[in-house]
Amino acid sequence: MVGGLAATAIQLSGISHVFESRKARxxxxxxxxxxxxxxxxxxxxxxxxxxxSTLLRIIAGLxxxxxxxVRVSGRPVTGPRRDVAFMFQRSALLPWRTVLQNVMLPVxxxxxxxxxxxxxxxxxxxxxxxxxxxxxxxDELSGGMQQRVSLCRALVHNPSVLLMDEPFAALxxxxxxxxxxxxxxxxxxxxxxIVFVTHSIQEAALLADRxxxxxxxxxxxxxxxxxxxxxxxxxxxxxxxxxxxxxxAELHExxxxxxxxxxxxxxxxxxxxxxxxxS
Amino acid sequence: xxxxxxxLGTAIGGxxxxxxxxxxxxxxxxxxxxxxxxxxxxxxxxxxxDWPAYLVPTPGDVWNEMVDQRSLLASDFKTTLFESLxxxxxxxxxxxxxxxxxxxxxxxxxxxxxxxxxxxxxxxxAIAPLLVIWMGFGIGPKIAMVVLICFxxxxxxxxxxxxxxxxxxxxxxxxxxxxxxxxxxxFRFPAALPxxxxxxxxxxxxxxxxxxxxxxxxxxEGLGYVxxxxxxxxxxxxxxxxxxxLSVMSIVLFYALVLLERLVVPWSED
Numbered sequence: 001m002v003g004g005l006a007a008t009a010i011q012l013s014g015i016s017h018v019f020e021s022r023k024a025r026x027x028x029x030x031x032x033x034x035x036x037x038x039x040x041x042x043x044x045x046x047x048x049x050x051x052x053s054t055l056l057r058i059i060a061g062l063x064x065x066x067x068x069x070v071r072v073s074g075r076p077v078t079g080p081r082r083d084v085a086f087m088f089q090r091s092a093l094l095p096w097r098t099v100l101q102n103v104m105l106p107v108x109x110x111x112x113x114x115x116x117x118x119x120x121x122x123x124x125x126x127x128x129x130x131x132x133x134x135x136x137x138x139d140e141l142s143g144g145m146q147q148r149v150s151l152c153r154a155l156v157h158n159p160s161v162l163l164m165d166e167p168f169a170a171l172x173x174x175x176x177x178x179x180x181x182x183x184x185x186x187x188x189x190x191x192x193x194i195v196f197v198t199h200s201i202q203e204a205a206l207l208a209d210r211x212x213x214x215x216x217x218x219x220x221x222x223x224x225x226x227x228x229x230x231x232x233x234x235x236x237x238x239x240x241x242x243x244x245x246x247x248x249a250e251l252h253e254x255x256x257x258x259x260x261x262x263x264x265x266x267x268x269x270x271x272x273x274x275x276x277x278x279s
Numbered sequence: 280x281x282x283x284x285x286x287l288g289t290a291i292g293g294x295x296x297x298x299x300x301x302x303x304x305x306x307x308x309x310x311x312x313x314x315x316x317x318x319x320x321x322x323x324x325x326x327x328x329d330w331p332a333y334l335v336p337t338p339g340d341v342w343n344e345m346v347d348q349r350s351l352l353a354s355d356f357k358t359t360l361f362e363s364l365x366x367x368x369x370x371x372x373x374x375x376x377x378x379x380x381x382x383x384x385x386x387x388x389x390x391x392x393x394x395x396x397x398x399x400x401x402x403x404x405a406i407a408p409l410l411v412i413w414m415g416f417g418i419g420p421k422i423a424m425v426v427l428i429c430f431x432x433x434x435x436x437x438x439x440x441x442x443x444x445x446x447x448x449x450x451x452x453x454x455x456x457x458x459x460x461x462x463x464x465x466f467r468f469p470a471a472l473p474x475x476x477x478x479x480x481x482x483x484x485x486x487x488x489x490x491x492x493x494x495x496x497x498x499x500e501g502l503g504y505v506x507x508x509x510x511x512x513x514x515x516x517x518x519x520x521x522x523x524x525l526s527v528m529s530i531v532l533f534y535a536l537v538l539l540e541r542l543v544v545p546w547s548e549d
Contacts, residue, residue: 080455088451096469109455
């Protein structure tokens with residue numbers, strides 16, 4: 001860890017969100033405070049309906065919070081920004097474009113220089129093992145390869161923040177683990193601030209510098225956990241898997257204990273520890 | 280690689296090529312068989328029931344008539360084809376902007392949509408004589424009829440397509456701060472194309488019908504005119520020849536669109 005000197009990339013203060021429709025009122029998020037450091041890898045883990053995707057959309061500027069303040073690199077978020085990229089659970093590739101054209105899409109829309117970015121696109125494709133697939137159409141690729149293309153597209157215009165909404169959730173277990181390793185490798189070569197939403201405990205532990213554990217109804221950050229295992233991490237290395245097992249066990253306890261203890265023990269203690277960054 | 284493996288490889292490769300050729304052959308062969316069987320049944324019926332030629336001619340009679348009258352029929356075929364295609368093209372040119380308006384403005388959708396549904400509910404054949412009164416006996420009323428009849432399916436399918444952009448693509452466009460023009464050109468319109476083609480395929484068959492209806496009411500050429508004229512002379516064989524040519528025209532136009540669809544939207548093949 002770089003320590004307390006690293007600048008804050010994302011600052012969430014007092015975020016609450018309520019979805020209101022004619023029939024129902026859903027309190028999705030309540031009093032979220034979170035500071036993500038520059039180049040930090042934070043995973044948001046929690047059960048379905050705990051508001052983790054909502055929180056991610058708020059950081060992305062795709063959704064305005066009912067209450068609260070979001071800042072990226074010190075500037076308030078008022079809408080989608082070009083220094084923040086978003087990666088979806090489904091690859092969201094344009095089926096009529098080739099792999100390379102898909103990766104170049106943000107460059108076209110943001111009207112950036114095509115030549116320099118084309119080189120970057122090709123480098124990214126090579127980095128993700130997609131060399132030689134530039135002219136294929138997405139429907140000719142496997143699910144794992146499609147998500148790799150999607151990752152390249154998110155990175156092509158070199159955003160400083162990458163938001164990932166369960167990007168590997170639709171993949172099979174082996175591909176998923178493979179992509180987790182690949183993401184770590186790419187991140188180590190091309191540092192970004194990453195917020196990664198997942199409901200996989202193993203994934204959360206494997207990837208994160210810090211894990212924000214969320215509890216549902218209303219969504220709150222129940223605990224923040226540091227993961228100190230050295231990188232690159234792999235489940236195949238004993239030292240890593242011991243540490244990751246310990247973290248996973250703790251996550252299990254946090255995520256499932258609340259269920260048996262009932263909802264009553266909600267906000268009082270744990271989520272207040274949010275701002276105490278152990279570093 | 281051992282020889283056995285090589286042989287196995289070649290054998291598998293060969294089997295794949297053969298099955299692909301087989302698949303294509305099957306696609307051509309099966310419809311051909313259907314048509315041949317239908318013609319055979321037609322012929323058999325004329326023999327078994329011994330219908331006179333002025334009621335139901337045999338396939339052979341019709342063929343001979345087509346050969347005898349080929350120059351006349353060819354020119355009428357061209358007339359009807361031209362009317363159908365021109366009307367179809369105009370219908371696309373008018374329908375697509377309407378669809379964009381419907382897809383983008385809820386207010387205009389509520390205003391225009393009921394009017395379109397009402398317009399579509401009018402039996403077009405009922406307007407055909409009026410079109411002649413308004414536009415005379417030239418090509419005008421035929422084109423108008425084709426446009427009227429093709430317009431609706433194209434508007435509906437295109438508007439549906441423009442409104443059915445997958446949510447993740449809309450999110451992607453938003454997350455990149457795409458302008459509404461960029462969103463339309465790079466996301467919505469291409470995503471709508473498979474829907475557009477559904478409407479076009481319905482409309483192209485209707486286009487030929489529209490042209491024939493237009494010709495029925497008042498014309499001096501075209502296959503519809505040939506059918507009306509031969510009815511007046513009790514020349515059933517010539518009427519049959521015109522009908523056969525009309526269905527050939529419809530089939531060719533339809534498959535031309537299918538081919539175009541493969542070229543334009545290859546990603547939605549299945």
